[in-house]
Amino acid sequence: MKPRRFPWFSYLLxxxxxxxxxxxxxxxxxxxxxxxxxxxxxxxxxxxxDFDFANYGAAFSQxxxxxxxxxxxxxxxxxxxxxxxxxxxxxxxxxKLRFRGRAVLFRFVLAxxxxxxxxxxxxxxxxxxxxxGAGGNDLFGAGGYGGLLTTYAALFMPFLVSGFGVFLMRQFxxxxxxxxxxxxxxxxxxxxxxxxSIVVPQxxxxxxTLGLLTFVNVWNEYIWTLLVSxxxxxxxTLPVGIQLLQSYLDPNLTQPIVMAGLVxxxxxxxxxxxxxxxxYIRGMMLSGLK
Amino acid sequence: xxxxNGSSPATAPTASKRSRRGSLAKSxxxxxxxxxxxxxxxxxxxxIFLVLPLLFAxxxxxxxxxxxxxxxxxxxxxxxxxxILSEGSSFVAPILTNTLLFAFGAVALALVASVAIAHAxxxxxxxxxxxxxxxxxxxxxxxxxxxxxxxxxEPGGGLINGLLNAVGISSVQFLSDPDTALPSVVVVQAWASxxxxxxxxxxxxxxxxxxxxxxxxxxxxxxxxxxWHITLPLLRPTLLxxxxxxxxxxxxxxxxxxxxxxxxxxxxxNVAGFEMYQQAFRFGSWGVAxxxxxxxxxxxxxxxxxxxxxxxxxxxxxx
Numbered sequence: 001m002k003p004r005r006f007p008w009f010s011y012l013l014x015x016x017x018x019x020x021x022x023x024x025x026x027x028x029x030x031x032x033x034x035x036x037x038x039x040x041x042x043x044x045x046x047x048x049x050d051f052d053f054a055n056y057g058a059a060f061s062q063x064x065x066x067x068x069x070x071x072x073x074x075x076x077x078x079x080x081x082x083x084x085x086x087x088x089x090x091x092x093x094x095x096k097l098r099f100r101g102r103a104v105l106f107r108f109v110l111a112x113x114x115x116x117x118x119x120x121x122x123x124x125x126x127x128x129x130x131x132x133g134a135g136g137n138d139l140f141g142a143g144g145y146g147g148l149l150t151t152y153a154a155l156f157m158p159f160l161v162s163g164f165g166v167f168l169m170r171q172f173x174x175x176x177x178x179x180x181x182x183x184x185x186x187x188x189x190x191x192x193x194x195x196x197s198i199v200v201p202q203x204x205x206x207x208x209t210l211g212l213l214t215f216v217n218v219w220n221e222y223i224w225t226l227l228v229s230x231x232x233x234x235x236x237t238l239p240v241g242i243q244l245l246q247s248y249l250d251p252n253l254t255q256p257i258v259m260a261g262l263v264x265x266x267x268x269x270x271x272x273x274x275x276x277x278x279x280y281i282r283g284m285m286l287s288g289l290k
Numbered sequence: 291x292x293x294x295n296g297s298s299p300a301t302a303p304t305a306s307k308r309s310r311r312g313s314l315a316k317s318x319x320x321x322x323x324x325x326x327x328x329x330x331x332x333x334x335x336x337x338i339f340l341v342l343p344l345l346f347a348x349x350x351x352x353x354x355x356x357x358x359x360x361x362x363x364x365x366x367x368x369x370x371x372x373x374i375l376s377e378g379s380s381f382v383a384p385i386l387t388n389t390l391l392f393a394f395g396a397v398a399l400a401l402v403a404s405v406a407i408a409h410a411x412x413x414x415x416x417x418x419x420x421x422x423x424x425x426x427x428x429x430x431x432x433x434x435x436x437x438x439x440x441x442x443x444e445p446g447g448g449l450i451n452g453l454l455n456a457v458g459i460s461s462v463q464f465l466s467d468p469d470t471a472l473p474s475v476v477v478v479q480a481w482a483s484x485x486x487x488x489x490x491x492x493x494x495x496x497x498x499x500x501x502x503x504x505x506x507x508x509x510x511x512x513x514x515x516x517x518w519h520i521t522l523p524l525l526r527p528t529l530l531x532x533x534x535x536x537x538x539x540x541x542x543x544x545x546x547x548x549x550x551x552x553x554x555x556x557x558x559x560n561v562a563g564f565e566m567y568q569q570a571f572r573f574g575s576w577g578v579a580x581x582x583x584x585x586x587x588x589x590x591x592x593x594x595x596x597x598x599x600x601x602x603x604x605x606x607x608x609x
Contacts, residue, residue, distance in 0.1 A: 010410035017407050018423045020481070024438045025426060027449050031441070040444075044452020086335070089328035099322035105329065112340055116542045116590060118563050119583050122350070122570045123343030161335035185317060191324035220431035222545045227571060239433040243549065246437070255441055262434040273429040277422060280429075284489050 032056070032259035040252035055260035059245060063261070067234070068241040072219060074152060075237060079159040079218040080211050086161045087210060091169025092199045096181060097191065106170070112163035124158050125149070125227060150232040155225065159218050165210050168286060172206040173199055209283035212276050219269055238265040350580035370581035380557065381565060381582060386589070389561040392476055393540035399480035400536060401529070404487035409521060411488070412495055421492065425485035432482075436549025439478045440465065465551055468558040475550055475559050479540060487532050494528025495521070530601045534594055541590050562586040 026046075031039060032055050033048040059065070093099075094106050131137060131147035148154055176199065184194045200207070222239045229236040242261040246254050273280055351370055355363040374381040411420050427435055442449045443464035451461040464474040498521065506516045522529075544563035547553055553560035553568070562582060570579035 007410070007413040010413045013410045014407055014414060014420055017403070018420060021423050021426060021484075023449070024442055024481075025430075027442060028434070028438050039441075040447035043455060044447060044449060046449065046452075086331045090332040093325040093328040097321045097325035097328070098318060099325040102325070105333075108336075109332075112336055115340065115344070116538060116587065118542045118544075118566065119347060119587055120339065120343045121567070122576060122580055122583065123346035124339060125571075126346065126576070127338070127343060158339055161332050161339075163336070166332060191321065191328075195328070216429050220429075222432050223548070223567070226548070230571075239431045243433050243437075252444075252447060255444075258437055259441075262437060266430050266434050269429050269431075270426070273425075274422070281421075281425075281489060284428075284486055285493050 028259050028262055031256050032263050034256045036253065036256075039255050055256045056264070058257045059261040059264060062245060062257070063241050065241075065264070068236060068238045071152075071155065071235060072237045075155040075159075075221075075225070076215055076218045078156040080214045082156070082160040083162050083165050083214045084207055084211055087165035087169045088200060088203065088207065089195065090166045091171075091173050091203075092195050094166070094170045095173035096176070096178070096199075109163050109166045109170075113167065120158070121223065121227070128154055128157060146231060149228065150235075152235065154228045154231075155235055155237070156218075158224060159214075159221070162210075162214065165214070168210055168283075169203065169206060171286075172203045176202050205279065205282075208276065209279045209286070212272070212280045213283045215272065216269055216280070347580045347583060350576050351584050352577075354577050356574060356576075366577070370577045371585070374578060374581055374585065381562070381585075384557050385560050385562055385565050386585075388472060388557075388559065389541060389563075389586070389589075391472060392479065392559075392561055393537055395473065395476035396479035396483065396540045397533060397536045399476065400484045400487055401533060403480070404484050404491055404532070405522075405525070405529070407484070408488045408491035408495060409517060412492065417492075421485075421488060424488050427482040428485045432545040433549055435478065435482050436546050439481075440550050443474055466555055468555050471551060471555060471558045475546060478550070479543065479546060482546070483536055483539065487536060490532050491525065491528055494525050497528075498524045526601065530597065534597050537593055537597065538590055541593065542586065562589070 030046060030048050033051045033053070035049065035052050035054070038045075038049060090109070094102060094109070128148045129146055131149075137147050148157065180198060181194055184198060189197075220239060221237070225235070225237045225240050226243075229240050242258065242265050245258045245261045350363075352367060353363050353365045354369075373379065407424065411417050414420060441447075443451075445451050445461040445463050445466075450464070455461060462470060464470050502520050502524070503516060506520055511519070542563050544561050544567060547559055547561055547564045548567075551559040553564050563586065566579045566582040566586065569575045569582060
């Protein structure tokens with residue numbers, strides 16, 4: 001509905017709202033340039049006195065940034081790869097392959113989406129800690145200390161498969177015409193070959209969407225990584241590390257450094273999001289299809 | 291919210307005509323093998339990280355266990371549930387009431403704002419640009435969102451108190467005053483979740499046929515009454531979906547609490563998820579924590595059903 005009159009009220013509403021959305025981010029950026037003692041000085045000033053990069057240096061020297069980045073990249077990379085692979089294979093099976101139990105398994109996948117993640121926090125922590133044969137554990141998962149929990153695997157293990165991902169891919173694979181798949185079968189192609197050379201290329205857009213959703217979710221993961229890095233600090237990811245920058249004794253002094261850290265950690269995701277926004281937004285819309 | 295069971299109808303009629311029965315059966319068998327092979331990583335994962343944990347959580351909630359050695363687990367029946375739900379337990383009040391207030395406040399705020407803004411955006415130019423701005427918090431880690439707002443609220447140098455001081459109001463201790471702490475966190479939760487609500491509502495708004503509005507215009511309806519009498523009623527299924535998903539998210543959310551307040555001051559912002567986390571990972575009361583998780587899950591389940599029931603009763607066909 002585009003009325004002829006200029007919708008000034010709508011403009012006002014949206015613009016004021018947008019200001020409330022953007023100003024906190026600008027405050028983060030501007031504060032990250034404020035010098036020592038500048039934050040907390042009254043009266044409040046939005047802009048820094050001059051653009052000083054010292055806080056970025058401080059964030060880098062106080063934290064092992066290369067390690068934080070490496071951990072975040074490892075965790076996100078493995079999770080995205082595994083989610084795409086398993087979701088695409090399972091989605092193809094549930095959409096196009098004929099076998100007994102397909103309907104039941106599809107319902108099972110839908111049911112997995114009903115359980116909120118917090119339910120699994122405690123049991124997954126304990127399951128990884130008592131993983132048989134890892135970290136000195138015996139075959140019954142007892143005896144050792146930490147099991148898989150102290151290894152890099154702990155970072156990504158709970159994020160390897162996504163029920164929503166399987167559902168999403170299944171909905172897209174269903175749309176591929178059966179004739180193409182049948183023709184390939186008659187030509188003697190195996191199912192793995194059909195999956196790789198027909199299903200994967202045909203669902204490229206959906207795979208990008210799912211990859212992007214997974215990337216953002218896992219990169220920003222906080223609670224699980226916080227737990228894992230209290231067990232083994234070497235496993236610390238960016239969000240957890242940044243939180244360490246603040247000093248509880250004098251927050252006013254360390255705040256600009258925290259903000260510099262936040263800019264460093266949020267920038268990669270913001271850039272990826274802005275570049276591939278179209279795919280991300282489609283994914284969010286599709287999650288509304290459930 | 292439709293298209294779920296609209297799976298592909300019988301496949302391969304063309305092939306069956308061409309090939310003989312024997313090779314068809316062989317192809318079927320091969321497909322079944324391939325299907326189980328393709329599904330095996332997913333099913334294995336759900337077995338280890340979904341089914342097993344659920345059983346484990348139920349088992350733990352019925353026992354006392356100090357950690358480490360699983361052979362020293364002691365079965366105590368419903369004692370944990372009795373303890374956390376008893377009168378005078380801090381889990382019921384203030385923690386569960388906080389959880390409900392937190393979720394209700396955040397959802398109400400986000401819903402009203404997102405309906406108004408999603409509707410307004412459809413009337414502007416550069417729709418995509420505006421929506422992107424509202425979407426920024428969704429792709430930002432909760433650590434950043436929490437810290438940014440923590441310092442916006444800061445009494446001695448934050449932006450909000452700076453603005454209040456500029457108009458002559460003295461500083462408010464937003465996060466350290468028990469009366470303002472919970473509402474302050476609620477605002478942040480709503481701020482952070484408004485983007486996805488706007489996105490899904492936009493899809494719902496675009497699905498409303500133009501003809502309704504044109505008919506309204508012929509009758510001389512104002513924009514305002516068109517919004518009340520055409521847009522809102524037709525948006526109801528989408529609103530229900532947004533409301534339910536936002537409630538589920540808000541009821542379990544506690545990352546923001548960890549970052550901003552650690553449940554303080556004096557339990558004023560303590561919510562069920564955070565208490566569960568503390569009981570398990572700080573105090574090692576795995577049984578009590580698991581019982582809390584299951585109670586919270588039950589609460590989420592009941593609230594979801596209540597919303598569905600309420601909307602259905604009002605004569606709305608959803609999904």
